[in-house]
Amino acid sequence: MTTETNNPPAADTMPLDRLPIHACGVIVDVDADDAEMERLMAMGVCKGHALEVIQHGDPLIIKVVGTRIGMSARLARRVLVNPDPHMGCPMAEKPNPVKHGT
Numbered sequence: 893m894t895t896e897t898n899n900p901p902a903a904d905t906m907p908l909d910r911l912p913i914h915a916c917g918v919i920v921d922v923d924a925d926d927a928e929m930e931r932l933m934a935m936g937v938c939k940g941h942a943l944e945v946i947q948h949g950d951p952l953i954i955k956v957v958g959t960r961i962g963m964s965a966r967l968a969r970r971v972l973v974n975p976d977p978h979m980g981c982p983m984a985e986k987p988n989p990v991k992h993g994t
Contacts, residue, residue: 908971909952911945917973918942924970935961937971 936957
């Protein structure tokens with residue numbers, strides 16, 4: 893689930909690459925040059941958007957605006973997020989148990 897908010901930087905703001913796997917966060921700032929910023933914005937990585945970390949590494953995989961995106965670890969360190977444990981990341985939720993007929 894992706895939402896847009898106007899969350900200001902908080903005391904727990906951290907670089908995207910420090911957000912745990914399956915954790916949600918809201919983007920509060922992106923330190924990128926104009927070309928990188930334009931590319932990131934086209935993919936939905938911009939201030940106010942919610943995201944979920946899918947996989948750490950290089951590339952770091954996130955889910956934003958319903959799409960999985962890979963970004964370099966270098967760039968992920970320059971995206972600041974506010975962790976949001978109440979957002980309810982779809983990938984972090986437990987799947988419904990499957991009941992088999994008896």
